[in-house]
Amino acid sequence: xxxxxxxxxxxxxxxxxxxxxxxxxxxxxxxxxxxxxxxxxxxxxxxxxxxxxxxxxxxxxxxxxxxxxxxxxxxxxxxxxxxxxxxxxxxxxxxx
Numbered sequence: 358x359x360x361x362x363x364x365x366x367x368x369x370x371x372x373x374x375x376x377x378x379x380x381x382x383x384x385x386x387x388x389x390x391x392x393x394x395x396x397x398x399x400x401x402x403x404x405x406x407x408x409x410x411x412x413x414x415x416x417x418x419x420x421x422x423x424x425x426x427x428x429x430x431x432x433x434x435x436x437x438x439x440x441x442x443x444x445x446x447x448x449x450x451x452x453x
């Protein structure tokens with residue numbers, strides 16, 4: 358029984374160290390993009406599993422990009438970012 362308790366406690370400590378540390382969560386547009394968008398839209402913004410997002414300002418208004426991020430389109434789900442995060446990423450994308 359004591360061995361089971363020791364193993365359980367060790368497992369809890371180990372898994373606790375693997376949890377996301379929100380104090381280190383990105384707050385800038387690039388960091389948020391890397392965390393939430395990069396896997397589909399690519400590290401270089403040129404696309405991958407999803408369309409590229411480079412030069413978005415030439416295609417969409419800031420409001421349209423914010424709407425796409427908040428509500429999703431096609432296979433892209435919406436609500437992956439909070440409203441504040443979505444606004445931050447939108448402003449960053451407008452400069453790329």
